[in-house]
Amino acid sequence: MAPFMDPPPLTSVDTALTAHTTATPALVAPEPEHCPGPESNLAGKDDACAGCPNQAICASAPKGPDPDIPIITQRLAGIKHKILVLSGKGGVGKSTFSTLLAHAFASNSANTVGIMDTDICGPSIPKMMGVEAETIHVTSTGWEPVWVSDNLGVMSVQFMLPNRDDAVIWRGAKKNGLIKRFLMDVEWGSMDYLVVDTPPGTSDEHLSVNSYLKESGVDGAVLVTTPQEVALLDVRKEIDFCKKAGIRILGLVENMSGFVCPKCTHTSEIFRATTGGGRRLAQDMKIPFLGAVPLDSRIGMACDFGESFFDNFPDSPTCKALKEVVKNVGKEMGVKEEDVLGEE
Amino acid sequence: MSLKDVKHIALVLSGKGGVGKSSVTTQLALTLSLHGYSVGVLDVDLTGPSIPRFFGVEKEKVRQAPGGWIPVPVHEQQTESQNGNGHAVGSGHGSLHCMSLGFLLANRGDAVVWRGPKKTAMVRQFLSDVHWGTLDYLLIDTPPGTSDEHISLVETLLKEATSEQMAGAVIVTTPQAISISDVKKEINFCRKTGVQILGVIENMAGFVCPNCSECTNVFSKGGGRVMAQEFEVPFLGSVPIDPMFIRLIEEGRRPVYPEGTVVDGQAIATNAESEELDTGLLVDKYTACSLHPLFDGMVKELITTIER
Numbered sequence: 028m029a030p031f032m033d034p035p036p037l038t039s040v041d042t043a044l045t046a047h048t049t050a051t052p053a054l055v056a057p058e059p060e061h062c063p064g065p066e067s068n069l070a071g072k073d074d075a076c077a078g079c080p081n082q083a084i085c086a087s088a089p090k091g092p093d094p095d096i097p098i099i100t101q102r103l104a105g106i107k108h109k110i111l112v113l114s115g116k117g118g119v120g121k122s123t124f125s126t127l128l129a130h131a132f133a134s135n136s137a138n139t140v141g142i143m144d145t146d147i148c149g150p151s152i153p154k155m156m157g158v159e160a161e162t163i164h165v166t167s168t169g170w171e172p173v174w175v176s177d178n179l180g181v182m183s184v185q186f187m188l189p190n191r192d193d194a195v196i197w198r199g200a201k202k203n204g205l206i207k208r209f210l211m212d213v214e215w216g217s218m219d220y221l222v223v224d225t226p227p228g229t230s231d232e233h234l235s236v237n238s239y240l241k242e243s244g245v246d247g248a249v250l251v252t253t254p255q256e257v258a259l260l261d262v263r264k265e266i267d268f269c270k271k272a273g274i275r276i277l278g279l280v281e282n283m284s285g286f287v288c289p290k291c292t293h294t295s296e297i298f299r300a301t302t303g304g305g306r307r308l309a310q311d312m313k314i315p316f317l318g319a320v321p322l323d324s325r326i327g328m329a330c331d332f333g334e335s336f337f338d339n340f341p342d343s344p345t346c347k348a349l350k351e352v353v354k355n356v357g358k359e360m361g362v363k364e365e366d367v368l369g370e371e
Numbered sequence: 372m373s374l375k376d377v378k379h380i381a382l383v384l385s386g387k388g389g390v391g392k393s394s395v396t397t398q399l400a401l402t403l404s405l406h407g408y409s410v411g412v413l414d415v416d417l418t419g420p421s422i423p424r425f426f427g428v429e430k431e432k433v434r435q436a437p438g439g440w441i442p443v444p445v446h447e448q449q450t451e452s453q454n455g456n457g458h459a460v461g462s463g464h465g466s467l468h469c470m471s472l473g474f475l476l477a478n479r480g481d482a483v484v485w486r487g488p489k490k491t492a493m494v495r496q497f498l499s500d501v502h503w504g505t506l507d508y509l510l511i512d513t514p515p516g517t518s519d520e521h522i523s524l525v526e527t528l529l530k531e532a533t534s535e536q537m538a539g540a541v542i543v544t545t546p547q548a549i550s551i552s553d554v555k556k557e558i559n560f561c562r563k564t565g566v567q568i569l570g571v572i573e574n575m576a577g578f579v580c581p582n583c584s585e586c587t588n589v590f591s592k593g594g595g596r597v598m599a600q601e602f603e604v605p606f607l608g609s610v611p612i613d614p615m616f617i618r619l620i621e622e623g624r625r626p627v628y629p630e631g632t633v634v635d636g637q638a639i640a641t642n643a644e645s646e647e648l649d650t651g652l653l654v655d656k657y658t659a660c661s662l663h664p665l666f667d668g669m670v671k672e673l674i675t676t677i678e679r
């Protein structure tokens with residue numbers, strides 16, 4: 028095994044919630060409008076910096092690459108495949124899809140899988156995995172992810188909240204600090220797949236995840252959408268973001284694509300694809316279309332109760348569609364088909 | 372100060388994404404307009420601005436005037452109009468204007484990749500540099516979460532608007548527990564920041580199969596009402612999924628329903644004159660939607676609470 032760098036300073040969970048990141052200079056006032064960012068090369072020198080109480084601090088702070096990035100790269104060195112799950116639009120099923128993807132990979136007991144929930148304001152992953160009441164166990168080597176099963180681990184800000192319903196009212200800079208902690212302090216160990224669930228939009232969390240993971244490498248991003256144009260509008264922007272940020276797009280999944288009535292089995296389109304849906308968007312933007320997953324009310328129930336829809340309803344047409352999507356994700360990553368899912 | 376002639380400001384919040392904040396904002400705006408009020412809609416979802424599409428004014432551009440931007444008009448004030456036979460063909464309604472970052476983008480596919488400070492600055496500009504003029508109601512559609520946009524929105528409003536102007540927030544959720552978890556956080560946000568909660572709307576509560584009229588609870592059931600009781604906030608109502616509303620927004624087609632459709636005890640009349648189906652203002656076509664009576668009831672309750 029390659030020699031380990033000095034382990035990062037162990038911060039307690041509570042301190043992480045209140046401390047600023049170590050790499051950026053300690054600011055004494057909130058950032059002004061049009062702030063170039065305390066870490067940027069223009070820090071303290073841009074026009075927007077004039078009059079800001081932090082100007083002297085930013086101008087004199089050491090510039091250059093963030094020294095924490097090699098630490099993060101070392102931490103994640105044991106992870107074979109990293110997948111981002113993005114959308115742009117809220118409520119299309121990113122977290123649902125992340126958990127289903129993770130359960131699917133974990134159904135092959137030879138795989139070790141992890142989910143990192145970077146949605147700081149609305150962390151849904153612990154509830155969907157049935158581990159909402161857990162807390163993080165801190166060891167001498169780092170923070171232990173919460174293990175849902177032998178081969179499936181989760182990390183989320185939800186585990187750190189003293190009260191389940193507490194609001195996390197943080198500005199972007201503080202959220203970035205926590206995401207960095209997740210990457211630096213969590214002992215992921217050696218894993219086959221790490222699924223990174225993101226919040227909706229194209230903002231701080233996405234920029235941070237991208238910049239921190241760039242060096243260690245991400246296999247790519249899976250984009251989730253629903254068929255209607257209101258969703259596609261935001262997903263288009265997310266595709267633009269990925270292209271600008273240099274993130275490889277593994278493909279697009281169309282979720283909630285059609286609803287089969289449990290009584291008469293008539294298929295309705297709740298979210299009508301008036302502009303061709305996900306398939307047409309994938310074609311137009313020249314990205315792979317991974318599949319369409321129909322809406323099944325049992326997915327929502329399974330998520331609410333923290334159970335695996337994948338394991339409990341294997342005969343549902345939704346489950347079959349999902350398996351195809353997972354196989355396609357594996358194909359795009361260059362993983363052998365028999366290694367992706369468990370025994371059929 | 373651009374907000375000084377705005378009588379009431381209401382936020383539409385959720386915490387959870389994709390529950391229908393923009394849909395609810397649109398319907399509240401249309402319904403208030405049908406009650407004769409002049410309404411403005413501000414869209415502070417900077418990375419995913421949906422309001423222009425909802426109102427069908429995506430292609431419009433914002434005009435500049437000395438001192439700020441002029442919000443894009445959706446429709447002007449109109450008294451009830453009648454055709455030659457004395458039948459009402461246009462509903463009387465107040466004016467409706469909206470403002471969104473969507474109008475300022477060069478291409479609709481361009482990503483808005485901004486960190487917190489820039490988003491904060493933009494939200495402040497939307498509140499102070501837009502000529503809202505005289506409005507009865509200003510509705511503010513927000514992105515999901517409790518982050519920069521929400522913090523700067525509440526901070527700026529506390530500074531620039533009086534407490535009589537700040538009516539409060541309408542919270543939108545879907546029935547299932549996953550949404551409720553996030554929405555509880557939003558309610559706590561409102562409590563912490565001193566924003567009054569006007570009520571909770573439970574959206575996507577049930578889907579009626581157009582073939583057999585069986586109602587399936589695709590996103591579970593009842594969570595919104597229980598949460599409202601638990602947090603002691605008013606419960607405004609449950610809104611089902613209506614594909615006709617989606618069709619109205621996406622394709623501009625007037626909603627039609629099969630004969631005998633009954634919603635909330637009221638029979639929905641279908642308009643048989645197909646030539647008039649797709650022309651006309653959005654607000655007129657919305658009156659044919661099955662969700663309109665539900666929103667009418669909720670708006671009446673909101674007006675009573677706000678104007679007390």
